Amino acid sequence: MTIEKDKIYPEIDLIVSEIGTTESSVIPILHAIQKKFNYLPETALRRVCETTDITPASITGVSTFYTQFRHSPAGNHLIYICSGTACHVKGSELVYDALSRELRIEEDQDTDPEGLFTLQRVACLGCCMLAPVVQIDDVIYGHVKTNNVSKILQDYFFRSILS
Numbered sequence: 001m002t003i004e005k006d007k008i009y010p011e012i013d014l015i016v017s018e019i020g021t022t023e024s025s026v027i028p029i030l031h032a033i034q035k036k037f038n039y040l041p042e043t044a045l046r047r048v049c050e051t052t053d054i055t056p057a058s059i060t061g062v063s064t065f066y067t068q069f070r071h072s073p074a075g076n077h078l079i080y081i082c083s084g085t086a087c088h089v090k091g092s093e094l095v096y097d098a099l100s101r102e103l104r105i106e107e108d109q110d111t112d113p114e115g116l117f118t119l120q121r122v123a124c125l126g127c128c129m130l131a132p133v134v135q136i137d138d139v140i141y142g143h144v145k146t147n148n149v150s151k152i153l154q155d156y157f158f159r160s161i162l163s
Contacts, residue, residue, distance in 0.1 A: 015033060023053055030069055033045075040070060075111045075114075079119050081132075087125075087132040090132045099119055100119060102153065
């Protein structure tokens with residue numbers, strides 16, 4: 001998915017004008033871009049380099065070092081699978097695999113074909129007593145088993161319809 005320059009440049013220019021043009025602004029700018037577009041479009045990153053003191057090397061270094069930055073579009077909903085010690089021991093990797101199968105996510109991808117869900121492993125969700133834990137957007141599911149991932153997705157859809 002490519003975003004046209006005439007649509008993205010004004011957005012980036014506004015972000016830069018609000019945050020700043022110095023090298024120390026790189027992380028806040030990247031956060032703002034990702035919040036706006038749900039990932040870091042290459043066109044946006046080039047525009048940042050054109051309008052600030054931030055170099056392409058700096059943007060690449062920062063955006064690839066921190067795992068929360070995405071270089072490809074994420075789904076409309078983010079599913080976080082805890083991979084902390086308690087969750088790992090209780091089968092979080094099996095839950096991740098079950099969610100991947102349920103959502104028909106290819107082995108080398110993290111987003112379903114419809115672009116609805118993106119799976120992301122996280123170091124810890126801070127709910128160790130509920131291990132293994134899955135979070136879909138702001139909803140936490142604890143004691144998740146491989147055989148109930150479809151129920152969790154159905155519950156999430158039901159909740160989103162009601163809200």
